[in-house]
Amino acid sequence: MSSKPTIFIIFYSIYGHVYTLAKEIQSGLESKGVNVKLYQIPETLSEEILQKIHAPPRRDIPDITVDELEKADGIIWGLPTRFGLADSSTKAFFDSTGGLWASGALAGKPTSVFFSTAGQHGGQESTVFNTITYFAHHGMIYVPLGFANPHMFDNSEVVGSSAWGAGTVAHGxxxxxxxxxxxxxAKTQAENFANFVLTMQKGKNLLQQQQQQQEEKINNNNNSTTTTAPVTPSKTPTKQEKEDKHKGVSKCFCM
Ligand SMILES: Cc1cc2nc3c(=O)[nH]c(=O)nc-3n(C[C@H](O)[C@H](O)[C@H](O)COP(=O)(O)O)c2cc1C
Structure with missing residues (x-):
C-alpha cells in the first residue's frame, strides 16, 4: 500500500449537478491529503435518447473500467436519480463487476454515495438505499454522512442531502x-470519508507490522528450541489466496 491512499470519485452526470457536487467532493478529499482520481461512468444510453433529453456534449473525463476499480482504496459514487433509483448506466456498470465479486477484489473497501434529484421528494434517500445491495454483495463498507453538517438541520430553504450522503435538488x-x-x-462528506480511509490505512499498516513482528518472534523461538510446536499467526490473505478460495465456488456466474 502506498503512503497516501487513493480515492476514486466515479460519477454519472448529464446536466452537471452531480458533476458540480463531484468537484466539491474532490476538493474536500484533497484537503485531507489523499490522492484523488475522477472518473465517469461509461454511457449506455443511445445517441437517439441522448438527443431527445437534450444532453450536452460529454465531459472530457476518463471512463472508469472494471480493471481500474480494484486499484482504489476507497470509492465515492455520484448518481443522478432515475425513478428513485440509480441511473441505468451506473447499474450496467455495477452489473459488469461480477469478476471482481468472484475474486473478492472490492471486499473491505470503504464506499459512499452523493446524488441529485429533480425534486425534494424524488428519491434523495431511495437512490442510495437501492445501491447498498451492490456494496453489501461486494463486501464493501458503506460510510454514511449522518448529520455531520449543520446545514442538514436547516428547514428555512431547500437543502438537498440525507444521512446517506450529500445531495442537490436540480428542479424538473x-x-x-x-x-x-x-x-x-458535500465537502463534509468528503472530509469524513477521507478520514475514514486514512484511519483504515493506518490501522492496516499497524496490523501488518504487528503480524510481521509476531512471525519473526515465532521464527526466532523455533530456531532456538525444537520442543515447542510452532504457532502459525493469522495473516491477511493475498490476492492469489483470495482468488484460489473463490475458485472453490461450484456455480460461479462471473466473467
Ligand atoms: C428518465 C429520468 C427519470 C428521472 N427520475 C427522477 C425521479 O424519480 N425523481 C427525481 O427527483 N428526479 C428524476 N429525474 C431527474 C434527474 O434526477 C435529474 O435530471 C438529475 O438529478 C440531474 O443531475 P445531472 O445534472 O447531474 O444530470 C429523472 C430524469 C430522467 C431523465
Missing part, C-alpha cells in the same frame, strides 16, 4: 444550481 428543468449549503455538505 435542471434550472436550480447546487447551493452553497449543499456544496458545504
Amino acid at each position: 428543468d435542471g434550472s436550480r444550481q447546487v447551493s452553497d449549503k449543499e456544496k458545504a455538505i
